[in-house]
Amino acid sequence: MHELSVVMSIIDIAQKESSKANASIIDEIEIDIGCFSTVEIDAFEFAWQQAVKETILETTVKKVNHIKGKAKCLNCSAEFALENIYDACPVCGEHLIDIIEGKELRVKSLIVS
Amino acid sequence: MCATCGCGTDDSHDLKELDHHHHKKIVDVEKDVLHENNLLAQRNRGYFEAKNILALNLVSSPGSGKTSLLERTLIDLKNELDFAVIEGDQQTSNDADRIHATETKVTQINTGKGCHLDAHMVLHAVQGMKLTQNSILFIENVGNLICPAMFDLGEKERVVIISVTEGDDKPLKYPDMFYSSTLCIINKIDLLPYVPFDIEKVKANAKKVNHKLEIIELSCTSGEGLELWYNWLKSKVLAPEIA
Structure with missing residues (x-):
C-alpha cells in the first residue's frame, strides 16, 4: 500500500506550490x-479519499491522466504500444526494449484561487 | 497590473490567470510525486560516493533468504571486506540480532505500518552509524516485492532475491521489482530436486522483464554458487583512491 x-507526497507538493x-x-x-x-489506481483512490481529509486538497477536483505504455526496441528501433513490461517487440520479437512512456508519476498543474 | 484590484504583479511565468475576476490561476507544477524522496536518495548517494561505500538495496518477498544470505556473506568475507547492514522490517529486531551475532555493525529500522523503506529512513539510519570509508553497506528492505520497487534509497545497485520454493512466474507477476534491479539472485538451489521450479523458465521470464539483469544461482545452505556472488561483490567495490 x-x-x-x-498521496501524502502529492498533498505535500500541493501545499508547497499553492x-x-x-x-x-x-x-x-x-x-x-x-x-x-x-501505482494501483483503486488503492490510490482509496488512499486519496482518506488522506486528503482536512488538508488543502479536501475539496479539490482531481483530474488524473492515465498514461499508456510506449516502448522503443533497441534492436530494430520500432516504437510501439506496450501493455506489459515483459512484452516483446511486435516487429522483431526481441525483449531488448526501452520504456519511453508509462513510468510517469507527477503533479502536472494546479488551478488555485 | 489590474487597475481594479492591483493583482497581476506576480511576474512568475508559470502562473497564468485563468478567470481574472475570480482570481483563479493555473500553476504549472510538473513535479515528480517522489521528488522529495528522490532528492534525499541523491543526498544519500552523494554521501556513499564520497566515502566510497558500495550501498546495495536487497529486495525480495518475505522468506527468500535475504538475511541468511547476509549472515553467510558477512562471515565468509569477514577478513576481506568491511561491512555494515541496515535492516528494514515492520516489527522486531530479530534480523538485526542475527546480523549482530556476526559481529557486523547493524541498525534496525522498524517501519511500523509501512511496507517499504524510503530514502529519509535510510538517511537517519546512516547518520547514526559512522560508516567507514571503502566499505559495503547492505540495506535489507522490508520483505515485499511490490512497494519497495518505487523508492530509490540512494543505492548503487538493487539486488532482487527469489528462492526456488517460489513460483517461476514471479518475475512476470511482479515485474516492477525485476525491472528496477540490476542483479537477481536465485536462492535455495539445493532444494531444486524437491520442487517443481523450472530455473531456465524463471531466468527467461526475468530477462523478458529486464534484459540487462544479471543472474546468479546459489544456495546459502550448501554453499554452491556463493563464489559467484562474492566475485560479483568484489567486482563492484572500487579500489580506494590513493590521495
Whole structure:
C-alpha cells in the first residue's frame, strides 16, 4: 500500500506550490499516472479519499491522466504500444526494449484561487 | 497590473490567470510525486560516493533468504571486506540480532505500518552509524516485492532475491521489482530436486522483464554458487583512491 505514501507526497507538493503562489484554495489538481508507475489506481483512490481529509486538497477536483505504455526496441528501433513490461517487440520479437512512456508519476498543474 | 484590484504583479511565468475576476490561476507544477524522496536518495548517494561505500538495496518477498544470505556473506568475507547492514522490517529486531551475532555493525529500522523503506529512513539510519570509508553497506528492505520497487534509497545497485520454493512466474507477476534491479539472485538451489521450479523458465521470464539483469544461482545452505556472488561483490567495490 505505497499509494498512501504517494498521496501524502502529492498533498505535500500541493501545499508547497499553492503557498508559493499565495493561494489559499486549490480548485483543481492535474496528475499524470503512467501504467508502469507501480501505482494501483483503486488503492490510490482509496488512499486519496482518506488522506486528503482536512488538508488543502479536501475539496479539490482531481483530474488524473492515465498514461499508456510506449516502448522503443533497441534492436530494430520500432516504437510501439506496450501493455506489459515483459512484452516483446511486435516487429522483431526481441525483449531488448526501452520504456519511453508509462513510468510517469507527477503533479502536472494546479488551478488555485 | 489590474487597475481594479492591483493583482497581476506576480511576474512568475508559470502562473497564468485563468478567470481574472475570480482570481483563479493555473500553476504549472510538473513535479515528480517522489521528488522529495528522490532528492534525499541523491543526498544519500552523494554521501556513499564520497566515502566510497558500495550501498546495495536487497529486495525480495518475505522468506527468500535475504538475511541468511547476509549472515553467510558477512562471515565468509569477514577478513576481506568491511561491512555494515541496515535492516528494514515492520516489527522486531530479530534480523538485526542475527546480523549482530556476526559481529557486523547493524541498525534496525522498524517501519511500523509501512511496507517499504524510503530514502529519509535510510538517511537517519546512516547518520547514526559512522560508516567507514571503502566499505559495503547492505540495506535489507522490508520483505515485499511490490512497494519497495518505487523508492530509490540512494543505492548503487538493487539486488532482487527469489528462492526456488517460489513460483517461476514471479518475475512476470511482479515485474516492477525485476525491472528496477540490476542483479537477481536465485536462492535455495539445493532444494531444486524437491520442487517443481523450472530455473531456465524463471531466468527467461526475468530477462523478458529486464534484459540487462544479471543472474546468479546459489544456495546459502550448501554453499554452491556463493563464489559467484562474492566475485560479483568484489567486482563492484572500487579500489580506494590513493590521495
